[in-house]
Each structure stands twice: as structure tokens, then as C-alpha cells.
Amino acid sequence: MEIEIISFGQITEFINNQKIEVDGITDTDAFKQYLEDRFPALKGLKYKLALNKNIVQQNTEITNQATIAIMPPFSGG
């Protein structure tokens, strides 16, 4: 299935916004594993995902055409 990845903050320095074709990934936990394998720099970071503009609080199902944002710790204000 197709997933759109968007990244923010320091994560933009090693993950570009992109559409990817993945198979066998059905939830956000599996997607995190996929991301950390593909972008090892993520492992040292505390980051959060947002699935279709909702911040992921617990493992959530991913469907085709999802947009997933990868967000490092917030530093507004």
C-alpha cells in the first residue's frame, strides 16, 4: 500500500517528505520498526507519529493512502 511520509524539525535533515510503497505493515508499531530500520538515525531520538493528522498515542491500524508525520520533541514557545 501507499503511505505518504512527512517529517518535521531535525528529522527533515535525514528523512525527506516522500511517498513510499510498503507491504505487510498494518499498524503504527510495525511502521516505527520499518522507519528505524531504514533510518537508523531515528533510533536515538524521541519522536512521535501523527497518522492522518492525529497524534498517535497507542498502536493504531494503518490503511492505504495514509499520511504519517514523523515529529521530534516539540520546542515551540
Place this chain on the structure above:
Amino acid sequence: MEIEIISFGQITEFINNQKIEVDGITDTDAFKQYLEDRFPALKGLKYKLALNKNIVQQNTEITNQATIAIMPPFSGG
């Protein structure tokens, strides 16, 4: 001895600024008694005195030429 009285807030409505000549009043407790006898309207109020620009916290000696301010509860801000 001579004492200068100055008043503030609602107390200005019944005690004018004035110099008075009194005898036998040697401290602020006695002065309060004197004031309340002369201006009974003071009795219902919570007021503080300031002796020579210092707020009176406890009974304090009064000397000749003192300035005593009579201050109702503060309401700044």
C-alpha cells in the same frame, strides 16, 4: 505637644488634615483612643496609623511635632 494629622481615603470625609495641640498622649495606642473619642465614625473602620511616614505595627512613642496619618484599608491595583 503639637501633632499634625493627615487622613486618606474615606477618612478624609470626616477628618480633615489639621494640626492639633494635645497633652498627655505619649504613644499611638493612646492617640487611637483620642481619635476614636473625637471622631466616633472611626470606630467602625479598620484603619492604620503611620507615624512620621512609617506604618505603625505596634504601640509606638509619639514625640512633639509628629505627623500621624490615618489610613483606611488599602484598595490599590
Place this chain on the structure above:
Amino acid sequence: MSEKKIKNIFVKGPIEPAFIADSIAKHSSKTAIGGHSIFMGQVRKDEIDGKFVAAIEYTAYEEIALDKMHQIREDIFEKYPLHCMHIYHSLGTVKTGEICLFVFTSSAHRKPAIAACDEVVDRLKAELPIWGKEIFEDKTHQWKENS
């Protein structure tokens, strides 16, 4: 901060928004500041027995008020790591909707600025000999009491 230099805090009439803007703008050169906290008191159009407050007329025992404010300032600078603190209070007539009190504290991080501002307002209201006379629309009045 400990030299006995008594600052004036009193302003004749209301404190104007432009004055506050000026005060804020002056801090742009103080680049160690990260957080500013401001409190402003505004005169409310309270209704009392069917009559509305039109203005408050402030008077103060200025010498004692400035001396007390100086002590409070010293205490607050002692207690919190502040970069600066500015305090202005109106004297004379301030109409409803106008600003009568402006407290402005700044620090490197936000918490001390906020805590100091709050504490200054509390102490100022409790300790400064200032009196507000609420003038109603029909020119009668009553003396304000801080709750």
C-alpha cells in the same frame, strides 16, 4: 539592585497601551531575557445597587507607597532571578475600560517572571497605601475595597 534608589511608580491618569508597547519594545536589546510576564488592572464597570461605576479616582500616601514598593522590589529580586521589573500605578481619574496598574517582569526562563509578577501584584494590593474611589455615572461615589 540594593542601592536605596526609590523609583517612582505613579502615573497621572490611565496607563496607555502605547506606553506599554514602548516599555515592551525597550526590552529587545536585553537579549538574555527569554520570558516576560505582564499583569494589567483595568477599571471594571461594576454595577452596585443599580448604578454603574464610571471611573475610579486613585489617591495614595505617595512617600510610604514608594518606600514599600522599594522593599517589595528588593524582596522580589532577592527571591527570583529576574532581569527587570517595572511597575506603574495610576493616580487621579481612570475611566472604566482604562488601565490603572501595569506590572512587568522579565527573566531568562518563564517561570520566575510569571511567579514574580503574580507576587508583586498580590503584595502591591495588600501593602501599598493607595485608595480607589469608585465614581458612579450619577457622580455619587463609594470607596473601593480590595477583596
Place this chain on the structure above:
Amino acid sequence: MSEKKIKNIFVKGPIEPAFIADSIAKHSSKTAIGGHSIFMGQVRKDEIDGKFVAAIEYTAYEEIALDKMHQIREDIFEKYPLHCMHIYHSLGTVKTGEICLFVFTSSAHRKPAIAACDEVVDRLKAELPIWGKEIFEDKTHQWKENS
């Protein structure tokens, strides 16, 4: 306050003192207000390894940020008896000494305005997906982290 009307909070570049003054002045017609609390964040010229911060460049995941801010706003209006609340955060470049955050709360009495302002700032920093990139004078950078 409960209709789902998402307000924008983002401002391009710094928040100007004149904008803040305008915002204050607009409240003079709201005569039920007695106290205003303001917090402003200012970009600090921090020194890190001998280099000085010259500016912070802010980016945000705007849709989520505005949605979160809406929730926070609802929570705060639920919790405190406020008359109004205004929040502005910069996006893009804000130089040292300039203002990047402006939170403004008003209520009849002072305590709710002050408590609400404090809580909004805390929640905004923790919950809004906004990122600050500290740009040093030599054009290198590091990503800001809220402590």
C-alpha cells in the same frame, strides 16, 4: 465558546510591540474585565560552545497545532471564568530580542487570568507540534529543545 471554530495563532516573523498594544487597546470596550495577564516569549541570545544564537526559525505542523490549540482553549475556558484569550506564535525567523509568543488572558478578577495564562503557556509548549531551529551568528544551527 464551544462551536468548532478553529482560530489561527500563527504570525509570520516576530510579534511586534505595536501589535500587542493594539490587542490591549481593543479591550477597553470590554468593561467587565478587571485583570489582564500576558506572557511573551522572547528569543534569547544564548551562548552554546562559544557561539551566539542570532535567531530562531520556527516551523509547525500547523493543522495539528491549531487543532490542539483549539482543544486547549476549550479546556481553559471550561476551567477558568475568562472573558477572553488570545494566542499568537511566530513562524519563520525571529531574531534575538524579538517576541515569538504572545499569550493574553482576561477575566473579571485577576487570579483566573493569571492562572489561565500560565497554564496555556505550559500546555502550548508541551503539546503543540512546533519546532525551533536556533541559527547561530556563523549560520550553523542546532535544534532547540524545551527544557
